[in-house]
Amino acid sequence: MEAVGVRDLKERASEIVRRVREEHASFAVTFRGEVVARIVPEQRGRPTPEDLTEFWDELDQVIANIAEKAPAETSAADVMRDIRREL
Numbered sequence: 001m002e003a004v005g006v007r008d009l010k011e012r013a014s015e016i017v018r019r020v021r022e023e024h025a026s027f028a029v030t031f032r033g034e035v036v037a038r039i040v041p042e043q044r045g046r047p048t049p050e051d052l053t054e055f056w057d058e059l060d061q062v063i064a065n066i067a068e069k070a071p072a073e074t075s076a077a078d079v080m081r082d083i084r085r086e087l
Contacts, residue, residue, distance in 0.1 A: 001026045001038070001054070 004027045009016060019025040020041050029037040043051070066076045 001028050003028045003030050003035070005029075006031050006036075 002025065004012070004016060006029060009027075009029055016025075016027060016039065020027070020039055024041045026041065027039040028035045029039060047055070063076050066079050070076070070079045
């Protein structure tokens, strides 16, 4: 997934949307180096093996981030349940 800063997104919005539409490109939108959004093509039909690999890789990263911050005796499921309750 290609990264694009907010300022660059403003200047190249048409080009980026064209690439998403025609090439099925995906972009991570960054603000001061932090990913704040993603621009991805609309999924139609079944996901490709690459889509599934990217999904599971991102999910593994989320789980790793939760594990880093949660006490050892707390499961990721418990952490997610607590977050939902707070919202």
